[in-house]
Amino acid sequence: MDHNESKLIAAAQNGDSAALEKLLRSHYDMIFSLCRKLTGNEADANDATQEVLLSIVKGLPSFRGTSKFSTWVYRIATNTTLDELRKRSRRPLxxxxxxxxxxxxxxxxxxxxxxxxxxxxxxxxxxxxxxxxxxxxxxxxxxxxxxxxxxxxxxxxxxxxxxxxxxxxxxxxxxxxxxxxxxxxxxxxx
Amino acid sequence: MNNSEIPNEAELISAYLDGEVTQEERALVESNPNLLRQVEEFKLLSNHVGQTALNNADEKENHISFAIKESKNLQAKNSKTSENILPLHKTIRSSRRRPSRTMLLSSVAAALLAFFTIPLFKSDTENGDSFLTAADISIDSERSEPQLIEESEVNPEKAEIFSSGDTGDTDTSVGTQGETANVDSDAKQREEVEPSEVEEIEEKTSSLQNEQSLMSIPSPPFSTEIITTYGMESTGVNSLLLADARIETGEGFDRFIIELSIPEDMNTSSPDQILPGSYAVQLNGDFEISNEGNFVLPEEVTNYLVVNLAAHGIIWIDEDPGYELTWNPTGEIIEEENSDLLAFYRGDFEGNLTFIIGMDSVRPFRTSLESNPPRLIIEIQHIE
CATH class of the missing domain: 1.10.10.10 (Winged helix-like DNA-binding domain superfamily/Winged helix DNA-binding domain)
Structure with missing residues (x-):
């Protein structure tokens, strides 16, 4: 894992909002892109992206660095988006x-x-x-x-x-x- | 090339592009110019599918600022919650299976004996370690629910998930569980013993181990915070079937158990490994997930937990009415004679079960998963 990213993660886990913001910004585009392509439309992609960011915020304290941060983030993004689709049953027709x-x-x-x-x-x-x-x-x-x-x-x-x-x-x-x-x-x- | 060959050919080309072919398949593709041309076409598509789709700047800023705001709210809530959680020995009230006075005095005597004698046998170890060993022995003899600890200790699959946002990227839950049960037992002993006796034990304990005591174990992970595994690392299977839901009473807490079964068509050789899938538990959360009627909680329910679990409560069949419930509750309310909890099953909506657990006050809770049968357990603490 990138040393700077590790420091950002540690700081974010300790409540540093600026560090958290940097982390979210650095992965935002890929998260949105993934949500956009998985959901198949802009509106659901925006909802899912927000859910993903919230899931990351909530889950960050339990991230221990046993996997790459990006892997963890994209796994959360995928699971959250699929869960959202399942829950809402709003699969694009x-x-x-x-x-x-x-x-x-x-x-x-x-x-x-x-x-x-x-x-x-x-x-x-x-x-x-x-x-x-x-x-x-x-x-x-x-x-x-x-x-x-x-x-x-x-x-x-x-x-x-x-x-x-x-x-x-x-x-x-x-x-x-x-x-x-x-x-x-x-x-x-x- | 005829049409019947196209699917396999497409699979071969696609798998070749993804590096998922055998050496023979690779050689086959690379020896055929027509296939190689199609590989290039797929590659072009693949590159474009892999391109990043960007959101507009305003949405991006809104998303990030909302997440940061939520993060700050969470931090504020967490600090508030940890301040509000009372120590277990004050919050847990044992109203059932009260041990006799003789048993209690014996326990105290055994504990005191253990405190003073075991360190003598272990004089080459540090005082703190010796004390903890002794205390564990004495408390184990009184532990009302030893099964919980033993299961967790010997079977990692049954390790319990307590903390909000647990992603499976942590392995502390087993230890925490054990600690909780120990504290639980200790609390039971304490509330039955005169305060002066407790203070006396605590004084001796303190002098023996230089301020290290059992009660210095970190606060147990009961909380009123939302617990959700939706969107986290997968902990189990989302396609299990609802088999039962019930309340069981315990010493320091009651349990609401949602028991699932493994569908017959699920191909699994190790049912011991099957755990329930995503779930969320939220205090006083939204529970009307559809517009089908208005559900009103009984007046005595002042607070409630909303439990959502990714599993199925109905299966689709050919005969009328076209579906079948996987579990038939005996009544509208799920209750248990010695418990104040009232639970309600709100049904299955698109593979998502919703339960409401009604309570007469805000009570900290925690969750755990167990296998064989797969079940989600919500433990709700008793409050004085």
């Missing part, structure tokens, strides 16, 4: 945003399409939560399949399959090969 969704013209070049982060975020938001969560944990946090499987309490093979299918879906979506409801039908038919 694919059908709701269909009216605003204009698929790319079929045959577009993937590189051109994916350059637009807005398009990609929208495509990611359209993925069902069961598929979005593993790919975000993999690509945003760099967790391996086993870690994701443990966190989500899924078999490792399922994680592997869902990440692959999520990527295929994103690719198809950005290229305009399929629309979101096709993917939902595929998932429902299984």
């Amino acid at each position: 694919l059908g709701l945003e269909e009216s605003n969704y204009v698929p790319k013209q079929k045959g577009s070049d993937l590189e051109d399409s994916v350059v637009s982060s807005i398009d990609l975020q929208a495509a990611l938001d359209r993925l069902p939560e069961d598929f979005r969560t593993p790919i975000v944990l993999r690509d945003q946090l760099g967790m391996n399949y086993e870690e994701i499987a443990n966190l989500l309490q899924l078999p490792s093979g399922t994680v592997k399959s869902r990440i692959a299918r999520a990527r295929s879906r994103l690719k198809d979506d950005l290229l305009g090969n399929k629309n979101a409801s096709d993917f939902v039908k595929e998932v429902e038919n299984e």
Whole structure:
């Protein structure tokens, strides 16, 4: 762990608000990004981010440095966000945003399409939560399949399959090969 | 490439990108230009998914300043709470299973004998250590609930989680539990003995160990602060089924026990390792989680704990009415003859059970988890 960060953590644990603020600022962007991608919309992401920061504040006294602070923070962020989604049962529904969704013209070049982060975020938001969560944990946090499987309490093979299918879906979506409801039908038919 | 091959091919490419393939699979991908081209496409996607999504500056400032404010509130509350928690020997009242006068005098005699004799046998050790050993022996003989300590000491899986915000990144709970039980027993002895006798013992104790005494053990972790494991390191399984909820009475505290069962379709070879999942206990917190009717607590309930636990109270079935309760309470109120507590089960909402434990005053509480069967235990301290 970074020496300066260790000092900040110790100071924050002893009630130093300035140290706590520095810690929260240094991890804020990644926390929000994770919440944004896991929840699939801005409003829930903001709620979840606030919950995550509060969980960190409450849990900080018990952090002992047995893992990297960033690992601990992102684990809290993931668990809090998933708990929030579970508690509220506000999983984004694919059908709701269909009216605003204009698929790319079929045959577009993937590189051109994916350059637009807005398009990609929208495509990611359209993925069902069961598929979005593993790919975000993999690509945003760099967790391996086993870690994701443990966190989500899924078999490792399922994680592997869902990440692959999520990527295929994103690719198809950005290229305009399929629309979101096709993917939902595929998932429902299984 | 036909369509039936696509899923496996996508999995292979995706796993290759993530470094989750065997050597044979790696060789297969690297020998196929078409697969390598698809790897590049997935890589492009992966890089973009991994990019950080930024929030707007105002929201960011609001979030951080709110968290800092909450932190300060927590600090203020914590210091206030620790000031307000009375020492156990003053707060615990044993109204049940009162030991006889003879037993008490025997206990005092045994304690005094142990205080004075064991140090003599251990003259090569420090006074404090000898005293603690002696005191532990004498108190163990009177301990009303030895099972608690023994279970915790021999089985780390049953280690109890007391502190708010415990993330599993701590291993102090077992020791604290033991200390608590010791203090608990000591308190029971004290309240039955004349104050002058207690003072006499304390004086002798003090002189023997140079100000080190059992009562100098840090305050037990009963508290009125919210306890939540939501969002923390996973301590257990969130998909267990509600099997029972009951109140049990104890010497210094009553227990509200939420017992769960392991679903038949859960593939586990070690039920001893299964603990309940996320939970939260809050004094006088919100409990209306849905708009289905207004629940009103009885008048005698002036304070209450709201317990939320990630578990299921219903299972979905094909027959009417489409669901089945995993536990049928015998009445609206969960109560126990010798306890003042009144508990209510508010149902399962999206895999989250809610209970309300009604009390006639603010009482410190603590929680613990046990396995086989998995259960969440909320211990609520008696107050004079």
